[in-house]
Amino acid sequence: MTQIHSEMAVKHVQTLADGNPCILAGDFNIKPVDPMYTLLTTGAMEKDAATDVGPAYPVPKWGMEWEPTIQPMISAYAQALGKEPAFTNHARVHENEPFIDTLDYIFCSDQWKVDGVLELPAEQDESKGPFPNLEHNEASDHVLIAADLSLGS
Structure with missing residues (x-):
């Protein structure tokens, strides 16, 4: 079911954009290895991922017929x-x-060019976490992500 929710969020943004450049950024609570990440970045599901609902989500009583219809998004x-x-x-x-782990993303339509991104702490550094860490003025359990984007020609 989370795949459907992920697809619905992107579909909504793409529908509102109506072919214009769009960005969807935030805490998605998905890891880069998750099927939802593949869905958002390719527009398609991995084989069997659409029916792999996991132990917390039983298969709907009347089955589940669903095909994603989104355009792939680019992770900045x-x-x-x-x-x-x-x-x-x-x-x-x-x-x-x-x-x-990685849970936060800046997803862009393919009209955008990624000129750069904010450098983040290396894994071995692990910054000053775990967060929040008020001693270091870190009020969130997430690090700040940012990207410089321009419209491609």
């Missing part, structure tokens, strides 16, 4: 660096192991 960081950042989220809840 993947475009600029050749891969996603090592992490954009470094959190720890109580005594659990820290969660360190």
Whole structure:
């Protein structure tokens, strides 16, 4: 079901843009290895991913007929660096192991040119996390991401 929600968000933005350049950025709570990331960046689902609903989401009683119809979006960081950042989220809840992974993205339509991105901490550095870390003025469990974009010719 999260695949459908991801597709709906992109579809809504693309419909509103009506062929004009568009950007969708934020905390998507998906990792670069997740099927939803593949959906957003290719416009298609991996084989069997549309029916791989996981243990928390039972298959709907009447089945699930769905085909994504979005245009692929470009990840600004993947475009600029050749891969996603090592992490954009470094959190720890109580005594659990820290969660360190990429969850935040700047997705752009293909009309945009990525001129650069804000440099993020390297994985081994792990910055000053886990976040939030008020001693270092970090009020969020996410690092700031940013990109310089221009309209391509």
